[in-house]
Every structure is written in structure tokens, then in C-alpha cells.
Amino acid sequence: MWKLAALMFLAMSMIPAGDTAGKLLSSEHGVSPFFVAWSRFVIGSLVALPLVRPDTLRILRDGRIWLRAALLAGGILSIQMALQRAPVADVFAAFFIGPIFSYLLSVLLLGERVTRLRSALMLLGFAGVLLVVRPGLGPSLGPGPGTGSGIGFALLAGLFYGAFLTASRWLSPVARPASLLFSQLFLSALMLTPFSLQTVPELTPTLIGLTFTSALFSLGGNFLLLFAYARAPAATLAPFVYFQLIGAVLLGWVVFRDLPDAATWAGLALIIGAGIASANLPPVASRANAG
Numbered sequence: 001m002w003k004l005a006a007l008m009f010l011a012m013s014m015i016p017a018g019d020t021a022g023k024l025l026s027s028e029h030g031v032s033p034f035f036v037a038w039s040r041f042v043i044g045s046l047v048a049l050p051l052v053r054p055d056t057l058r059i060l061r062d063g064r065i066w067l068r069a070a071l072l073a074g075g076i077l078s079i080q081m082a083l084q085r086a087p088v089a090d091v092f093a094a095f096f097i098g099p100i101f102s103y104l105l106s107v108l109l110l111g112e113r114v115t116r117l118r119s120a121l122m123l124l125g126f127a128g129v130l131l132v133v134r135p136g137l138g139p140s141l142g143p144g145p146g147t148g149s150g151i152g153f154a155l156l157a158g159l160f161y162g163a164f165l166t167a168s169r170w171l172s173p174v175a176r177p178a179s180l181l182f183s184q185l186f187l188s189a190l191m192l193t194p195f196s197l198q199t200v201p202e203l204t205p206t207l208i209g210l211t212f213t214s215a216l217f218s219l220g221g222n223f224l225l226l227f228a229y230a231r232a233p234a235a236t237l238a239p240f241v242y243f244q245l246i247g248a249v250l251l252g253w254v255v256f257r258d259l260p261d262a263a264t265w266a267g268l269a270l271i272i273g274a275g276i277a278s279a280n281l282p283p284v285a286s287r288a289n290a291g
Contacts, residue, residue: 005276007228008240013247014221016092020251021214023083029210031201033080036214038196040076041189043215048185051178059175059183068167069187075160076218077192078153086150088256092248094154096129099241101162110170112233118281121274125242128270131263165241168229177226185219239278242271 018040025031059065075098082091103122106112171180201207228237246268 004228004232004237005240007224008237009243009246011221011224011228012241012244013250014217014224016244016248016251018214018216018218018221019079019083020088020248020255021210021217022080023088024255025207025210025214026080026084029201029207031207032196032199033077033084034192034196035199035201036080036211037073037077038189038192038199039211040215040218041073041185041192043212044185044219045182045189047216047219048178048182051182053176053179055175056179056182059179060187062174064167064171065174065180065183066187068164068171069184070191071160071164071167072184073188073191075157075164076188078157078160082150082152082154082157084150086154088248088252090151091154092129092245094151095158095161096126096242096245097155097158098160098162098165099239100126101159102165102241103162105163105166106169106233110166110233115281118236118278121278121281122239125239125271125274125278128267128274129242129245131267131270165229165237168226169233172226172230177223177230181219181223181226184222236278236281239274242274245271 022033022036022040025036026033079091079095082095100122103114103119107114168180174180175183203211228240249264249268
């Protein structure tokens with residue numbers, strides 16, 4: 001389990017790194033969130049092209065694979081819309097509804113069994129998240145340009161992402177992780193193409209560098225995530241998704257010079273403690289295999 005925890009920590013650090021580059025593109029350089037999301041998928045598809053095998057082409061005919069890709073496309077686009085409109089801390093607070101949603105879906109749809117202790121640790125980790133970011137949702141979650149609309153998009157991104165996490169566990173036996181990775185990148189790029197071509201900016205060296213950074217870090221993180229979900233139930237891995245916030249805090253300090261305060265460190269201690277405690281619990285079995 002410790003190797004699995006280390007794998008999840010690395011994956012959850014790479015994903016916010018890609019999102020940080022995406023925020024720099026949209027909030028500081030005026031690039032459309034549609035282009036940020038679409039370019040991430042296009043570049044990722046090209047990098048993952050050598051991974052294509054006969055089973056990769058076969059699973060493209062599976063409607064479930066298209067559903068999983070649509071969930072990812074919706075999540076990435078929504079969080080880029082959120083990051084353009086709201087502070088990073090508030091966005092990540094709302095976005096972390098995703099692990100809770102994944103936890104619930106895994107129980108309801110996949111029949112995974114959970115214990116009261118694991119559920120309590122999940123809630124403890126979420127309490128740590130709230131302590132770190134101390135979010136204020138603002139006066140409105142409507143579609144306007146302000147912080148409130150950004151938090152609305154972040155909540156939507158969290159729901160998309162939670163469903164995507166559960167779908168990844170659901171479909172992990174369908175094909176190799178590499179084939180699943182390529183399918184989610186290629187199909188997401190295909191779905192966003194009609195909305196994104198007209199948003200392509202004038203590509204300066206800075207924009208090209210940030211675009212590739214966003215794509216490659218996201219690609220690496222999601223590839224590692226696929227391997228993790230092929231080896232453990234979603235309900236077991238869900239607390240480790242909170243490691244993503246640790247990477248976000250570190251990146252906020254390095255990129256934006258936002259130093260954590262005492263309450264932030266206390267929240268991080270809760271997140272890490274809940275993750276370590278969850279890692280030491282016995283694995284849970286599905287209801288289908290329990291009898």
C-alpha cells in the first residue's frame with residue numbers, strides 16, 4: 001500500500017502543475033479556457049500515439065469509453081473556466097467535492113464496500129481541505145464573470161472529475177492503462193475541436209512553453225492515476241486524491257509566492273494523517289465478492 005500511496009502522491013502533484021500552467025495561460029495571457037483544455041488533449045494524444053495497439057482501436061467502439069472521455073473533457077474545461085475567474089484556493093476547495101462524489105458513486109454503482117472508519121477518515125480529509133482553503137463562495141454561482149461563477153464552474157469540475165475517477169475504476173479491466181489513456185485524450189480532443197479551433201491564439205514562445213507544460217504534466221499525472229486505479233478499489237484510493245492539494249499549495253508558494261499560514265499547515269496535517277491511516281486499513285471487497 002505504501003508504494004500505491006507514493007504513486008498517488010506523484011500523480012496528484014503533476015496534475016495541479018498542469019493546472020497552474022493553464023491558469024497562467026488564461027488569467028495572465030488572455031488565452032481561452034477552451035484552447036487550454038483542447039491543446040492539452042491534442043498534445044497528450046500525440047505523445048501517447050506510440051502506445052496505440054489493436055485493443056486501443058477496439059475500445060473506441062465502446063460507448064462507455066466515450067462517456068468516460070466526455071466526463072474528463074467536461075472536468076478539464078470546467079476547471080479552466082473556474083481558474084480564469086476565481087482564486088486558486090477557492091477553486092480547489094470547490095473542486096474537492098470530486099473525491100467525495102467518487103466515493104459515493106463507487107459504493108452506489110460499483111458495489112464497493114466501505115467501513116464507517118474509512119468513511120470517517122474520508123470526511124476528516126475533506127475537513128482538512130476546508131481548513132486549508134477556507135473558501136468563500138461569494139454572492140452568486142451564476143454564469144457571470146465574477147468569483148461566484150468561477151466557484152460554480154469549480155463545483156461542476158469536481159462532479160465531472162469524481163464521476164471520471166469512478167469510471168476509471170469501472171473500466172480498468174476493459175483494456176491496458178496505456179490504451180485507456182490514449183482513448184481519453186483522443187476522444188476528449190475530438191469532442192472539444194468544434195468549440196476550440198476559433199480560439200487558437202497567436203503562439204509566442206511563452207504561450208507555447210506554458211501550453212506544453214500544461215499538457216505534459218497533466219498527461220503524466222493521469223497516466224500514473226490509471227495504473228493506481230487498476231490496482232485498488234476507488235473507495236480505497238479516494239483519500240489519496242487529497243494529495244493533489246499538497247501539490248497545489250507548494251505550487252502556489254513557488255509560482256505566486258503564497259506562503260501557507262498556521263491554519264493551512266494544520267489542514268495539511270489532517271489530510272496527510274487521514275491518507276496514512278486509510279492506507280493502513282485492510283482492503284475492502286465489492287459486495288459482489290463478499291458472499
